[in-house]
Amino acid sequence: MDRRQFLKWSGFLTASVAAGGLTACGGGGAGSLPGGAGSALGINGSGFGQGVASGDPKPDSIVLWTRADGGDGLQNVKVTLQLSDRADFSALLVNVALSAQPDWDYTIRHKVTGLNSAATYYYRFLTGQAVSMTGRTKTAPAAGAPLSQLKFAFISCQDWSVNHWGAFDELANQDLDFIVHLGDYIYETVGAGFQSGGNETRHPALSLPNGTQRADGARYATTLADYRSLYKSYRNDARLQKLHASFPMIAIWDDHEFSDDCWQDRQEYTATDDSSPQTTRRRSASQAWFENMPADVQLDLNNPSFQNIQIYRSFTFGDLATLVMTDERLYRSDHIIPETQAGSEIGSRYFVQKNTLAQVEASKMASTGGNLLNVSILGETQRAWWQNQMKSASTTWKLWGNEVSLLRMGFDGTIAVASLLTQGLAPQLAGLGLTLTQPQIAQLQGALYLDLAAANTSGSTPVVSYTNTQPLLSTLSGGAISAGMFNTAIKPGLDASLPPSMFFDKFILNADQWDGYNAERKALMTYLKAQGIANVVALTGDIHAFFAGPVMDDYDAASPSPVMVDLVTAGVSSNSLFSYFKNVVDTVPAFSKAKPLIYTTVSGQVVNTFTSTLQNFNSWLKYVDSDAQGYALVTLTPAKLSCAFHKVGTLSGGSAPNPATASVKTVEVAVGSPSVNVL
Incomplete structure (x- = not known):
């Protein structure tokens, strides 16, 4: 192992090479950001109130994160990072002096390279007299190395203001290789109706330094300070801190890291909202995500575009699994039927007439010569990258970190x-x-x-x-x-x-997910079939419900054929899909007579009929729980993928129940077969 250590700056991701000595890093160049070579490291801080985190495990590297407290807003804060392969830090592989800068909200993302594959490491940060909590992390197995098992969880949608976070305690006590986070790490709104009266007492109401008020009284994050404040609040929770300190996380964003049901730099709160770009707001949201996630990505603030960051990336775990993480917001086209045409989200994003949707999509494609330019979630460049990743993967399984469901819900x-x-x-x-x-x-x-x-x-x-x-x-x-x-x-x-x-028509329930971009979904499935790419499983979040089923080559064909599998986890704490549709039939007169399709009342108790309605109209949905919060645990072997959906209970006296899990449903995908077996 190279005993030299060095420090470099690139988009404020610093890096060093693990070594056996205790020498602090120095270096940098003329192009370093403030706080690099030749500048004072700064003043001592007071601690690390948002904990520590690690992410993006590679066979020889890991990204480590913290935020230093005690800065005065002007000067840098001196921080030391220590990493060891021993829990007591009796021998240090990294002992590097770093500088937390006010321009980056005193956050640090440091990449350590030169590590051993499939190895456990411990890390901590120091400033002044303060020492952070100890983090534990793990590198990925070497590419191509025989691997008998991989264990991980995938999660999404953790609204601070809904239900509880008891799931994080349970996850932190699991024996996992890593965590996949599929987005909605924060929610950009505070004080919305769905965020009132249903959260645990240990989560006080949030406020924003600035924010913009909506007509319904809620406020949404608008400035960089707003987004930063949300991440700080969320990271103040000890259970989320413990989860980050226990395992590396591989994270992407979905919509709420910026704005609900967003596309590119456009927001969708009203029917006319997305007529105007919100470039500054989008850039601020991206910067706050970058500052607070231990992700091996770069942000170019010198690029004035809202697409000044690329978060899609891939990972390999031995000979067993390739994990492809996509960005399904920054490059996506406008919803096929714009809100300005439909008049509201009903008819545009939700409860959309199927034939009208297909006709408008076909018309948009015809206007650009038949390509997917204006009807895409991934965008041209990312789609080509995705295809190449799937084709070149030599592992048994190809896992797709996918924000929005691929399953038809008609x-x-x-x-x-x-x-x-x-x-x-x-x-x-x-x-x-x-x-x-x-x-x-x-x-x-x-x-x-x-x-x-x-x-x-x-x-x-x-x-x-x-x-x-x-x-x-x-x-x-x-x-x-x-x-x-x-x-x-x-x-x-x-x-x-x-x-x-x-x-009296056929409808797509949610056109914000892949159902609303059917032509591109069919193109991706056609590619997998034509290339003979098997054992593809999507890991999905977003929709606040559990789903499992095969993804068909063409859902509108007389006899659709399965190509891959989509496994969808419910939100950790966000309001369920069922609750949204219940609210619609309870409050929108046009849908009131459809109430029995969503729920009935028996002896004063609400009985969910929505789950059975979904399965009755969509035979490929092999497992559905439309009214759930929870998480998914995956055990992957060369023979099968086993996914345990953990449904957590509801609040009890303002606190999370103990245990948090109320029930578990396991589904399996056998190697070589794009089908789901519900146990």
């Missing part, structure tokens, strides 16, 4: 209404002396579907003739339910139960 409104009408009509018929068998109930639903499909939906309220339903009931009742009785006793109730005409 919904046929006509079928759904026919089902709802049948559920309501069957008890009424029983009261009239006609108790239907299950086959007869199926016949009734089929007749109602035909009538609804033929309905006149030109107006806001559908007009249905029931030319199939009425004769069927007459037959089933032996003539007891005549046309006259149907028109007086049954038809008025059916008509009153009909939702607005717009409901």
Whole structure:
């Protein structure tokens, strides 16, 4: 091992080579940032209140992080980093003098190279009389090295102001190689309605130094100081600190590190928001993420673009796994149907008419010669990189750190209404002396579907003739339910139960995820099939629910074929997908009659029907829990991938339950088969 140590500056990521001596690093060059070669290291700090962290494990390197307290906003703070392969630091491999700068909020990201592969190391930071907590980290196995097992967790969506963070205590006590964080590490809003009244007492209400107020009273982070304050608050939690100190983390962002459902440098709080770029806000969000994540990436503040940072990158773990992490916000096109066209997020991002979405996507592609330029999540350059990473990977498994779900989540409104009408009509018929068998109930639903499909939906309220339903009931009742009785006793109730005409269509539930960028999803699946690339599994977050299922080559084909698998973890603490849809049917009159598709009430208790609705309309969804918070634990071997979805319990008296996990559901993916087995 090279016994020399050196320090270099590049986008404020410093680096040194591990050695056996105790000599502090020096060096740098004429291009060093302030605090590099030739400048004073600064004053002593008072401690490290946000803890320590490590990330981006490679076979020979790791990135280490901390933030020094006690700066005066003008001078640098002197910090010493020590790294050892011994928990008591009796022999130091790194003992380097660093300088935490006010321009970077006194954060330090230091890359240590020259390390052994698959090795455990310990690290700490010192300033003045203060010593940080000890961090433990681990390098990746050497590329190509035989590997019998890999264990890791993947997490996302940890809203400070919702439910609890008991999951972090459990994760820190696991025996893991690393943590994958899929984004929404912070939430940019404070004081929103969904962030009120449902969080643990140890998490006080957050405030922002500046912020911008929305019409609903919430404020959202706008300045660099705002975003920095959120990371500081989140990192003040001892459980999150413990998690970072226990394992290296491989992190990407999703939307809330900048702005909800964002694309490029555009925000989406109102229907017209994204008409104007928010370049300064986007750059501030990116800088705060860079400052606070132990990621082996660079930020170029001299580049005036909002795309002045690249976070997509890949990792290799022996001969077992390649992990490809993508950025699905910074390069993505506008939502296929813009909010300005739909008038709101309904019809643009959520509950979007499937045929209209496909037509607009095709039109956008035609306008650019048939390419994906304006209908892409990844962007041209990143998509080509992703393809190359998948093709060149020589490992058994190809894992994809993917922010938004690849699984189709569709919904046929006509079928759904026919089902709802049948559920309501069957008890009424029983009261009239006609108790239907299950086959007869199926016949009734089929007749109602035909009538609804033929309905006149030109107006806001559908007009249905029931030319199939009425004769069927007459037959089933032996003539007891005549046309006259149907028109007086049954038809008025059916008509009153009909939702607005717009409901009689096929819908995509969430066009902010890959369902809204179907052409690019199909292109990626076509590439995997054409290249014969097998054993691809996406690790996904964002949607605040657990999902598992195969990703099809073309969900609209008569017989779709599975290509890869998508495993989706619920948010650590964020409001569930179910709660969002429950709020819609409870508060939006146009959707109120769809309430039974989301939930029912039995003896005063809410019963989730949304999970079964999703599976009824999407047969590839092999496992769904739409009302959950939690995390996912993966055990990977050459023969299979085993994923344990840990669903955590709800608050108990303002505190996290102990244990935090309320239930566990395990799914498996066997090598060579893009399918999911639910245990």
